[in-house]
Amino acid sequence: MFFLDVLSRFAHVGTAITMVGGTMFLLFVLLPSSMKIEEPSRASLGVAVLGRWKRFVHFGILLLLASGIYNYVRAIPGHKGDGLYHGMVG
Numbered sequence: 001m002f003f004l005d006v007l008s009r010f011a012h013v014g015t016a017i018t019m020v021g022g023t024m025f026l027l028f029v030l031l032p033s034s035m036k037i038e039e040p041s042r043a044s045l046g047v048a049v050l051g052r053w054k055r056f057v058h059f060g061i062l063l064l065l066a067s068g069i070y071n072y073v074r075a076i077p078g079h080k081g082d083g084l085y086h087g088m089v090g
Contacts, residue, residue, distance in 0.1 A: 005074060012067035019060045022053065 030049065034042050072089065079085040 005071075008067045008070045008074075011063055012071060015060045015063045015067070019057065019064075022056065026053065 026049070034045055037045070075089075076086075
């Protein structure tokens with residue numbers, strides 16, 4: 001079980017880092033750079049990038065939810081009787 005716990009936490013944190021980093025890249029690098037090309041090419045680039053990026057986002061949301069629920073369920077026995085923990089986290 002220890003291996004699965006560590007893998008779940010790495011998946012959770014790694015997915016969050018990837019999604020935030022990818023969004024920052026799109027916002028601060030790709031979008032300003034695409035303003036230097038003409039409109040038809042920019043529109044086609046936008047459609048291609050967003051079509052590909054949304055697959056990462058959808059999978060990332062699924063992975064964040066699954067690993068977050070798993071981590072929470074595994075933490076419940078360690079916080080038995082701790083109502084504040086369950087109220088804040090759960």
